[in-house]
Amino acid sequence: MPLMKSWVASANDAAHPFPLNNLPYGVFSTGEEDPRCGVAIGDMILDMQAAEESGLIALTDEPLFEVPYWNDLMDEGPAVWAALRNRLTDLLAKGSADQAKVEPLLVPMADADMHMPMAVSEYTDFYAGRHHATNVGTMFRGAENALPPNWLHIPIGYNGRASSVVVSGTEVRRPWGQLKGPNDAAPRWAPCARFDIELEMGAIVGTTSDGPITVQEADDNIFGYVLLNDWSARDIQAWEYQPLGPFQAKATATSISPWIVTRAALEPFRCDTPEREVELLDHIKDCGPMLYNIDLEVTMAPEGKDATTIARTNYNQMYYSAAQQLAHHSTSGCPMNAGDLLGSGTISGPTKPERGSLLELSWGGKEPLTLDTGEERSFIADGDTLTLKGAAKGKGYTIGFGDCTGTVIAALDDPYAR
Amino acid sequence: MPLMKSWVASANDAAHPFPLNNLPYGVFSTGEEDPRCGVAIGDMILDMQAAEESGLIALTDEPLFEVPYWNDLMDEGPAVWAALRNRLTDLLAKGSADQAKVEPLLVPMADADMHMPMAVSEYTDFYAGRHHATNVGTMFRGAENALPPNWLHIPIGYNGRASSVVVSGTEVRRPWGQLKGPNDAAPRWAPCARFDIELEMGAIVGTTSDGPITVQEADDNIFGYVLLNDWSARDIQAWEYQPLGPFQAKATATSISPWIVTRAALEPFRCDTPEREVELLDHIKDCGPMLYNIDLEVTMAPEGKDATTIARTNYNQMYYSAAQQLAHHSTSGCPMNAGDLLGSGTISGPTKPERGSLLELSWGGKEPLTLDTGEERSFIADGDTLTLKGAAKGKGYTIGFGDCTGTVIAALDDPYAR
Known part of the structure; x- marks a missing residue:
């Protein structure tokens, strides 16, 4: 076209x-x-x-x-x-x-x-990028146990907090939280010191369903896509996430780009998921190309300074499509509604400059990034502006998403100080 | 009074x-x-x-x-x-x-x-009963590691699925799901064989907040309470829950009793949380009696037969109050809204007949219950009706909740069979 x-x-x-x-x-x-x-x-x-x-x-x-x-x-x-x-x-x-x-x-x-382009009914975030899951798993559990046993069989996901989804441009306040570092004898109450981004695509469910749906039906039910930054407090997450998953670490804000790019506009850019290492069961088996070739980029700009591109990757790196995620989401009979937002999971490619989070880019803080301004960053500093960009590139035209941007502002004074 | x-x-x-x-x-x-x-x-x-x-x-x-x-x-x-x-x-x-x-x-x-008495804005489920967490942890990780390290410091919770909350009386269809038993070589797609209840109280958030709130403010913001049964597919849960928590195992349905009992009606029944083993940090420290003395009971009735009481306990067994849960929920700046529903977590007392789930009552299926009808149950059979009852007993009067009941009906034929 x-x-x-x-x-x-x-x-x-x-x-x-x-x-x-x-x-x-x-x-x-x-x-x-x-x-x-x-x-x-x-x-x-x-x-x-x-x-x-x-x-x-x-x-x-x-x-x-x-x-x-x-x-x-x-x-x-x-x-x-x-x-x-x-x-x-x-x-x-x-x-x-x-x-x-x-x-x-x-x-x-x-x-x-x-x-906000839509009222978010509910928000679910997945963990469906293999390079991201492998990187994070390697840091937390070692290379031998990087991927959990279920990972190649189902798109792992958790329910997020719809009330925390904000439109691009909204300032994001650094949260306080309970955390416990490896050298702390006891947990403490402190502002997050490892505040991070997650580069994701968000799929918007367009029609209501009330029982298990197939991958093809799920694809048909997706209204469109946005860029999505799932802001993440890594130190709060590390302390709270066992055994029931991330909670307050992911509840401060999730930013989305302001324009819903419809599935129809993305049709020319469909592509397949990667080759399967193990065959998927029927309820989430691939039945056509349901990922999209969308170039993605993350920039970071310290307050008042120029932005540095810190990551470039592509949505085609995901292991599971949004259609597979939505089908899996429905298997239990879970009612799905128009306006439900599904985060793809962090999108990282196979090489270091393709990583979609600072946790991965700085390898847990051990390898800080040097920005074009000369400043170093392992995680986000107050005043930093983080921006996701996305575009599908056709022959002679571009399908852009509009930036998904947010500036991190300083934490409140201790809201619980008496 | x-x-x-x-x-x-x-x-x-x-x-x-x-x-x-x-x-x-x-x-x-x-x-x-x-x-x-x-x-x-x-x-x-x-x-x-x-x-x-x-x-x-x-x-x-x-x-x-x-x-x-x-x-x-x-x-x-x-x-x-x-x-x-x-x-x-x-x-x-x-x-x-x-x-x-x-x-x-x-x-x-x-x-x-x-x-349904309210539009559920969002639904969060906690894991704040010490006896329940200890029982489940003992079964899964052994008695030495029963409570996760964070458990005595924060009310562990996860976001549930608001669209799946139904009013008492609604039939609950046994879900299909991907699961992998200890003897399975590979995961398989099957109807849940370990379908369970969770006896909980639900607290309903009455006012909107947009930043960290104190435990006292949280208590003031609670509109009322309902009985809550968080139906749980234990076999699906066991396979899916690592590392991001329960997802489809908890998305089939959550039933609530039809009447919101207001906080005002429960005032005479306030009681303290249990003695603290470790001191809580300020953001969730107790500041008054915020649990309630509410007798709770679970009955189970096979299809067409009389009900057997299978558990009796009390809401005063919880380690964290709903006010502490709501305050913790807000710490990250998470916006909370009128109509948000907070599940207390499964309420179990210290002895066997006080356990609020079949997983605990049958000790993972190893010790089946014998009902008054003579039938045995480890988990729910099709046609079984499960009912939660609750009442606060004053001098010469009762504050009742109205039953929270649901009958489990047979799974669909395989929705993905071609």
Whole structure:
């Protein structure tokens, strides 16, 4: 598929993240106006509330865009998702008969503040990158026992905290927590000293299900993808995670990129999961290419200084697809809902510069990174801005995600000091 | 506090679960009518939507009871909670001037179907009963290593799945899952063969917070309590839970009793947590009696047969209070919301008949129970009905919870068979 041309001139650049081929969904506001749904096209945002009110978008009897989130569209199901994408393509394509009507509904992206694109129903985070699991397992349990026995058979995951999911740009406050280092005689209450990122993709469940679904059904139920940074307090995690998994270490914040890139926009970039070392059981067996070729990058910028790229990898490095994760999630009969967010797990490639967390990049603090500014980092310092970037690169066009960024600010004074 | 007398005669029995001292909050329907909020008084339910429409309840500018859940009241905060309880007490007390106006708004409980009393925002389950943790730890890791090193320092918890919480009476379908027994060479896909209960109390968070809160603030933020059965697939759990905790083993269903017993109704039954073996750090230190003296009981009834009481214990056996759990939950800055449900963790006492799960009662299947019917059980058989009962017993009155019951039905045919 080549670049599709739009009458919005900025969308026709081969390197622009938001060409007509993309049409990602976000929620924006300008000035004092309430947040509303919008679609990115080049440097502009199409105001969907206005488009619906004007009659240009009229797919359903009930309005879809009176609310500042995309869940109402999700609830309509795949046929309406496809109809909306077709209509948007018609309205914004070069030569559209409706250009004059649509043009007044465009808002410059530079004037917009972005908000959460959806109401997150529930949030699940997986651990489905083999290089990440091997790296972390090697650090914690030695190379011989790096992968847990179940790892090659099921996508290991845990339920996260939906209330802590925030949109890109939201500041993230360093948490306090109970922790116990290897040299501590007893646990202590302290600000996290090993605050970290996790480079992930987030898959958004688009339709409700109420029983076990197949991998193919799961793929059909995925509405779209975002970049996702699962901020992680490694010292809190090390003390708390046995035996029931991470809890407060992962509850401070999870940041997502502001634009939901639809599954339809990513179709040309589908690719297979890696070769299986052991055959998967039927309920999560591969049944087609369900990963995507998406280049990913992490940058780190100390306060007031230039950013350094600290990692580059690709979503195609995952062992399990989001469809396999969603199918596995449903096996117990667990009801899944529109707006559920599934974190892929940290995405690391096989070599050191492809690692998607500081824990791996600095090998638990033993090999600090040197930034382009000359500063050293094992974990995040106050004032650092961490940014995830993602793009699928087609022939003559790009499907971009919009940055997923967050600045870490200093911990509160001890909230429990009397 | 003695029994408070009501003009609803059935409420004046010392053994009745719903006297004027209780006034628990539920959601009910009769016939074809939509579910609505109601308050239990003796054998009757006061229709709160009707009471508000009639003007008998008028605490806020906006209506509270146009919705079939109690979250809108929760959002109003503790002053409005107290005002509502006072108003209900006035309306329903013996000698109330409003008896003639209220009487037509009462519905016989026998005619009502019960629904979920609140929209569950998120669900967290703890592991805060020392006897349970010791029993399970002994079975899995030996008596020397029964309690994990962090257990006496923080209430261990994990995020559960809010979408799987159901009201008492809902049938629970035995799940399929991936599991691997000690004699299996490889994991297999099978119906759960070790399906279990967990006897717990659920605390309902009533107000939103957005940063670390103290134990006292946490106690003030708790709206009420329900009985909670965290159905657990032990064979699925054993295979999946390392290293990130239980996932599909706990996602089939969690049942709660239909009536939210308010914190106000439980005030006379406050009691202390047990003596501390190690001093807790300030952020979760005890600051008053925040457990409750509530007698608990579990019964099991094979299909079409009489029930056998298989366990009796008390909520005062917990090591951590719900207030300590909520305070700990907030330490990372995790936003907590009205309608969040916190499972206490399985409540077991020190002796065998006080154990709150079949895993403990049958010691992992090695010591099957004999029911009064003569049947043996290590875990749940299809058709079995499991019921949790709870009551705080005052001088001349009872604060009951209403049963938390569920019947386990047979697994689906293999949903992935081709």
